[in-house]
Amino acid sequence: MTATSIETPVETSVEANRPLTFRERHASQIRQWRLYAHMFRKSFSSMLGLTLVVLFLLLAAFGPLLAPYPEAASGAINMSAKLQPPSAQYLFGTDEMGADIFSRVIMGARTSLWIGVIITGLAAIIGVPLGIIAGYSGGWVRAVIMRITELFLAVPGLALALAIVAALGPGITNCVLALAIVWWPGYVRLVEAKTLSVKEELFVESARSIGAKTPWILWHHILPNCLSPIIVKISMDMGMAILSAASLGFIGLGALPPAPEWGAMISVARTYMPDWWWYSLFPGAGIFLTVLGFNLLGDGLRDILDPRTRDR
Amino acid sequence: MFGKIFRNIAIAGLLASSVLGSPASAFERTDKGNVIVFGGRQAIPVLDPHVRYDWSTRMLQQAVYDALVKYEGNPADIKPWLAEKWETSADGKTWTFHLVKTAKFHNGDPVNAEAIRYSFERGLKVNKGVAWMLKDFMAPEGIKVVDDYTVQFDLKAPYAPFLSFLPWWYIVNPAEVKAHEVDGDYGQKWLTDHAAGSGPFKLGRWEPNVLYEVESVENYWKGWPQGNNRPAGVIFKIIREPAAQKAALQRGEADIVEGLTPDDYVQIARAKGIAIEDHKGMTTFGIKFNTQKGPTADINLRKAIAYAMDYDALIQVYNGAASLETSPLPDAMKGFVSVPGIPRKDLAKAKEYLAKSGYANGGITLPYVHVAGLEEARRIGLVLLDSLKPLNINVEIKPEQWPNMVANGSKVETAPAMTSVYTTPVSTDPDAVAYQYHKNSWGQYFAMMFYDNPQVSEMIDKARGSSNWDERAKLYADIQTQIVADQPEVFGMLQNRRWARRDYLQGFQFSPVRFTGEVDLYPLWVKAE
Amino acid sequence: MLTFAFRKLLTLVGTMIGIAALTFLITNVAPGDPARLVAGPNATEDMVATIRSEYGLDKSLPEQFSVYMGDLARGDLGTSIVTTRPVLEEVMRYAPATLELVFVAMFLGIIVGVPLGMLSAVYKDGPLDHVTRIFSISGVALPAFWFGIILQLMFAVDLGWLPVSGRLPLVTRPPEFYTGLLLVDSLISGRFSTFWTSLQHIILPAIVLSFPCLASILRVNRAEMIEVLQSDYIVAARAHGIASYRIVALYALKNAMLPTLAMIGLRFGWMLGSTVLVETVFDWPGIGLYAVSSALSSDFKPVVGVTLMIGFFFIVANTLVDLAYAWIDPRLRRA
């Protein structure tokens, strides 16, 4: 990064005595963030991603207020108005039960957000500690953890998730659980690799030389330096998790009706293409834009946070 | 070397693409003649007529095998087939069948009494698929070969529906089967994807999960109704996605498809060159209550729900291609009576019953289980959910995989409060439906309501035992009324059977007794324009 | 070298056992009752019982497991209760279709992903960069099944250029069996028109399947390229007057290829496991479909069998990647 090569002049110790203002004390962080913002703003796709994600979050937050027919999300039907094309009354048209698609899509954002957050969250919570431990401790501990991880990686994720859901029975909760179970190995892999490289750094040894205990080192030295790739991966996985949940929905193991979940909506709506195009188009667009957003955002973050780590 | 290969590829490519570029070809033509393509969703894992049956399987079984008798027409009646005539003893326990002498198996062997005996024996011994129909009334020993072309069945007890089951007992060629028997498996392994029948078609290509082809037998012993127009064969092609099915039909890659969504049928009917087969079927739909456990054990609650249900919506779900049940029995069934006072939407009444029930002001959540992937069932769930809101009863719609659903439904403890079940009676005899309400049926998926009314069970036993139709008709009338009174389920609708076909496909014959989607391939033919 | 092979073999076996155990347990938690399913409606208890005993489902789970592992050791994957055939035989039947699909998709992914990755690295943050990235990610962001159906409607129904689904036209009989990959077999048996038609059949599903791996290959390749292009030896190469196209296409690419390879290895296994949706939409008779339909009818042995097979290919692929690594990177050769 350009910034690191620049040396800020050393101010003389005269003024150093007077108490510093917040701005001065945090000058460096402020500068860092401004730098990030600057680099981010330079990249078109990153900004696109950010915009999409923000939009999505807003929808998730205020969906119920925006939806013209909130009851449509809780299974209100109106057979007389089924499969209406988009109109002033129904912006996105209506589905096969006469529910307003616009409302359902908007309300769906929250479901999707929930899905993404839980899956990636769980995966990270399981994966990151395992990864750090494996990477730092080495020896048989590492061997065991990595073997198990590789085992899970070798098993086809979707198939496994599917088997799990088939066992637990359909429903978002189960499908989220299943996906989390197949998702964590990715984090172990990532974090383990990163930890391996970080623990070779001098400052880790330096910490040991002043008598730091292992937990302290892991928490204060290893973890902070593993953070950026984790953040990047999380933002990418958000999208992918939503997508996978949708895929399970397609097989019929997704959200239960009448819950407004985009994947489930498409999997019903797909049989209505092309004559009732609007039915699948809008939830489809919902997923598409969300996943696109999170991926672009992730890419952007990668470029500014750690250009080095690869997508694994 | 390779240069040459690639040149050839390029050339072939140009040719092929010019072919593909041209507008969708109609039905498949082969040197042998026209091949009809049937686009269906359900694969055929096992063809053995005594091991499995479901609509797709039985469609091909019917094509390659013959039975003593055959269902035809609407309303379905039993036509002599391998048996040209039969008589039954006064006590109704002995049946004697006289076979046609001309019938031949595909390999040329005659279809004789021994073949019949063996087939029935096999069906009973293997004890799978169709066995349940007769096993309680007939032992293998009870089948006697009188002479080459006469066979006699001795039943343990008089069994009125006996004849109505025989169309599903297909006759296999003992010689061939025995030849492929592996450690006493009655040739099950072999018959999984081979056939030893005498039917109008014989097996062609057999590519599991892709396509199953049958080729017409030129000199079929019973001849062909469409004469020389008989197709060279039929290909049953697996097309899973309704969208793909529709596309295939429009492109003429398939000549007839089943299982489109109700709205699709409406839509595609407008397309040029496509006709819709739309017939009233015998498949009943009911939302079965668990009458033994949980809130739904309370008859008043059941009544309340039944009166709250929006029945018109049921019809709308099918775009009108359905008719409401007026009795547990389908209209097309013998002995059907329309029961007066069968519940229709009436909120006042519903609230009344609710008040009498243990849940005077609702506030409960009931599960509604349906087979995952059954669109209509899911929508009916939504209708139910919407209908019960006024009663302040919440519905949790649960799609279940079929095996799980069946497993849960086999025990009172695990059976959900409400389950949506489609049932197609295997015969036109009222017993086929009535018996679902007999206590002995507990554990079957269609008996998930665990209906227990001793007096009804007793009447059913009586009815199936008697051979006097008038007496039976009377009994069945009472049975129907009583069942409706007990409300073990919300009596739904009879959905129409629908297929979309190219208009050049002729000879389609509908018979309500067949399963949803099942078609009798025998009379079909293609009218070349 | 020998130790390497031995270690790999060991991990292979270990993982196999692990996978078998894992999948076996998971699939058996299901309450589903396959016996009752195949027994059919109306089947009486004793009929169901016959089938249970026939497939050893009446035994306790540990018993079943030990039996299964025993058979597995003898290379027997058990029998599917739904289709009543040996799982191995069926996997063998369906595997080629999936493999063919994956190979083609992988091929697409690589030939498109790597060059695009190079380009967008060279023109980092330029319009081209953004276009390629957004394009590739878009392919991932579209739900595969939906995307597939849209392609079908466009190219098969409206334009009528390509067939709707399947591997071959109905009346065309598949070429004689050598590898099971139609593209290959048709060439071997010199049936070029068949080759062409099967190519037309495979193209749409392959495209749908290829996008995710295309995207990640592109991503890795790009990231690598950017890094390598900044490295000292590239500066040196420039300073010694080597033409820039040569630097990018030869020097940088080779260095950037290593992690890309790893990604390809990962993706290969991943793709094998995620063909389900595509196979459903395009009625592609592959293992994905086979596994899912079995899972849904709680017929678990096929599921375990398929997972084992995929796991096997996954490990093999990664081993190949390791070898390729050693082949490209001299630093890894000794050991």
Added chain:
Amino acid sequence: MTEPLLDIKDYRLHIATFDGAVHVLKGINLTVNRGDTLGIVGESGSGKTVLVRSVLGIGPRNSKVLQGSIAFDGQDITHLSEKDWTKIRGIRISMIFQDPMTYLNPLFTVGRQIADVIAAHEKAAVNGVSSKAARRTRTEELLDQVGLPNPSMLFSQYPHQLSGGMRQRVLIAMALAGRPDILIADEPTTALDVTVQAQVLDLINSLVEKLNLTVIMISHDIGAIATIAKRCAVMYKGEIVEQGLTSDILNRPQHEYTQRLLAAVPDIDAAAEKLPAEPAATEPAKPGILLEAIDLKKVYRSQSGAEFTAVNSLSLSVKTGEIFGVVGESGSGKSTLARMLLSLIEPTSGDVIFDGTNITGLAGEPLRQMRRHMQFVFQNPHSALNGRHTIGDAIGEPLRIQTSMSRRDIEARAEALLDIVQLPKSFKYRYPHELSGGQKQRVCIARAIALNPRLLILDEPTSALDISVQAQVLDFLQELRSELGLTYVFISHNLAVIRQICDRTIVMKHGEIVEQGRTENVFLAPREAYTQALIESGRKTSQAATLRPGS
């Protein structure tokens, strides 16, 4: 007098960064005539590398020429198209790079890389590319020319299979491939061991004579420059503060920076005039032994089973209050030894006794207690500090770990420590990347002395620093010691430094002690051949040598 081969006129260049433009070159004027050997001396950030790179048209990205021009052989090459550059780069002007490892592509054989360069030149010269064989012979010629044994075998070897010195020679061969008019050498010796440095410099010298090359060599090491360059220029903060004949500049430096610089260079032949080793007040008459190592041994085992002995049955004893020097080239096991002394790595066998207690066996709490008393200062301050912690946290960390002091006390202590290491208090809010190397090293030291240890082990504490900074740090270290009554174990490859500050010294080679004794004795009367060689080559590069008239 023909026109100069290279003529740089009032060359100004700045690099656009996030914090605004940085003026890297401020009006450089420089001329190089055919046959010249010009040296450019400067410390990091002086802009010398940027300068020579812009001569090759490979200046840093988003840099901008404000004014001035660079003319090569009469042609203005300031703004040249990539296409035209291919006719010049590597052919007429070529470059030897600093770190031979990173500047060779690890995935291609040495021969391939050189051959490609040759091919490229032939292409540029548009007289057709010669045959593979021809290129190979030419390559082997070159390899032979730079004094590499057995070229034909070398041809098909990969960089990682060669030693640092050999790699550097390969780089030189590559640079010579185009028979260049100007050869630019960018710190060609910095990354190499003392002995190797000498050899490489000799090689360059000989090549200059053989091929009468025109050489521009840049380095921070005046000694190196002095051995090669007849003329030399001193760069400071983007300007040339002084240029002329090397000898003149070395003997009579005009500019005060040059003087500072020269003063800072440690003199291998000057006896250290250091402050009394042990301040009489604090120390007893006969100083006791503080640290003792008995028969230490460390064996590493690679997974392929091959054993490598880093340190072999080595014994030493460090007296309280002295500075104990450890000299050795890279791979001599210095660092391993240091880490074992602090039991950062477990010795395979042997004991370390600190103040009477054997610490080898120790683990957990007792070890942590022990660490209070002995601290480590690492070679590379840039990576010894966690980039995510502020300086304040970094200095406070030992206190937070080892003591139960309150946050406020720690804050106060940290500020005090910053004072001690002569850095402004406000630094505690800074992040490492904002500090210069010297400042960082001071922070590391502050961190090390935070717990008032009795022993400091300094592992090459100055090797990553510029000469002037190195001088400051060394002085500072000595003051500190007298203030806090510390004992040092001082590890370095730079003999001059050792001689300047150490009381006693051991010379290590392949994990064993070759020679030991009082520093003066070691330097004045080395007994072992190795030590002599070491000192000789050290002397060669040490500027003092070149200053002597006649040599």
